Amino acid sequence: MRSWQLIMLAALLYGQEDLRLEQVADPIPSAGEVVIQVATATTCGTDLKVWRRGGHAKMLRPPTLFGHEAAGRIMAVGEGVKNWQVGDRVVANNSASCTKCFFCQRQEYSLCPNLTWNNGTFAQYLKIPAPIVQQNLLPVPDELPDELAAMMEPLACVLHGVARSNVKHGDRVVVLGDGAIGLMFVAVLAHQSAEVLLFGGNQQRLQIGEKLGAAKTFNYRQLDDTPALVKDLTHGWGADVVIEATGVPAVWETAIACARPGATVNLFGGCPRDTTITVNTEQLHYSELTLKGVFHNTPEYVRAALSLLASRVIEFELLVSEHRPLQDLEQVFQDMKNRKVIKVAIAP
Ligand SMILES: [Zn+2]
Numbered sequence: 001m002r003s004w005q006l007i008m009l010a011a012l013l014y015g016q017e018d019l020r021l022e023q024v025a026d027p028i029p030s031a032g033e034v035v036i037q038v039a040t041a042t043t044c045g046t047d048l049k050v051w052r053r054g055g056h057a058k059m060l061r062p063p064t065l066f067g068h069e070a071a072g073r074i075m076a077v078g079e080g081v082k083n084w085q086v087g088d089r090v091v092a093n094n095s096a097s098c099t100k101c102f103f104c105q106r107q108e109y110s111l112c113p114n115l116t117w118n119n120g121t122f123a124q125y126l127k128i129p130a131p132i133v134q135q136n137l138l139p140v141p142d143e144l145p146d147e148l149a150a151m152m153e154p155l156a157c158v159l160h161g162v163a164r165s166n167v168k169h170g171d172r173v174v175v176l177g178d179g180a181i182g183l184m185f186v187a188v189l190a191h192q193s194a195e196v197l198l199f200g201g202n203q204q205r206l207q208i209g210e211k212l213g214a215a216k217t218f219n220y221r222q223l224d225d226t227p228a229l230v231k232d233l234t235h236g237w238g239a240d241v242v243i244e245a246t247g248v249p250a251v252w253e254t255a256i257a258c259a260r261p262g263a264t265v266n267l268f269g270g271c272p273r274d275t276t277i278t279v280n281t282e283q284l285h286y287s288e289l290t291l292k293g294v295f296h297n298t299p300e301y302v303r304a305a306l307s308l309l310a311s312r313v314i315e316f317e318l319l320v321s322e323h324r325p326l327q328d329l330e331q332v333f334q335d336m337k338n339r340k341v342i343k344v345a346i347a348p
């Protein structure tokens with residue numbers, strides 16, 4: 001007998017800026033799956049991007065349940081699920097790899113072409129597919145609030161990005177972008193003793209960047225030449241490491257122009273489909289630049305992210321601008337579009 005509701009309220013994405021709250025059948029777990037009652041779902045810059053573009057190359061295709069960051073309690077377990085029980089507090093990553101392909105065999109899980117994605121956190125109940133239950137479902141420590149646990153997925157992406165950026169102790173790192181991801185980079189890099197210069201377009205977010213450890217912050221709207229300023233601040237050379245966290249092709253080019261000879265440039269923000277950038281061959285070759293793309297996360301970083309959140313050494317709660325009910329979701333997306341809020345904790 002099922003003791004929970006048979007109909008649930010859920011957000012569905014139908015297309016460009018077309019998000020609707022509907023009554024849908026609540027999910028029933030098949031073999032290997034679990035269903036959680038969502039306690040808190042956090043909004044994400046990726047959600048905003050997908051809502052504005054009306055889809056995503058890899059993650060989803062409308063019409064679809066929507067949202068991918070959430071923590072909650074297990075309400076039902078499918079056949080054959082071991083180690084998990086009804087009532088357990090959990091957080092699930094939004095993907096899991098196939099574990100079998102060419103890339104998975106080489107532990108390059110974020111390159112797996114058969115990733116299982118999960119969407120649907122903006123709802124009362126969320127079904128977790130079997131591969132995610134096996135690889136990326138984790139227990140939430142008692143004292144860790146749901147809204148912080150829900151940030152495991154984006155933080156796992158950021159820890160993956162940091163690990164691949166060749167940052168050394170005391171390096172001067174430029175972060176371009178003051179969204180939640182850019183601010184998470186600031187917090188983690190500053191915590192690892194990098195000197196972080198943050199460039200963004202919103203004064204309030206830049207202040208949060210300072211609270212999270214940025215050595216200096218700059219509003220790019222008040223600058224005519226970001227790379228020239230970076231060079232002024234670095235004895236004329238440029239930054240040791242540059243992190244691009246906007247997903248705008250022109251900013252990718254700015255990121256490369258901010259780099260010193262020998263630097264690593266992490267092009268982290270995913271750009272719209274079929275866009276290109278121009279790279280100066282002379283700079284790339286003679287300055288021995290490393291241009292890195294880093295995508296998504298892996299089970300190792302998912303675990304590292306949850307333990308960093310649980311340690312409470314970084315005030316990630318600064319990234320949650322508001323708490324709102326699921327009914328307000330449309331307005332929340334408008335507020336994100338107008339950059340009034342960073343992340344919003346949604347309670348279904
Ligand atoms: Zn996210």
Ligand SMILES: [Zn+2]
Nearest residue numbers: 098101104112
């Ligand atoms: Zn694979």
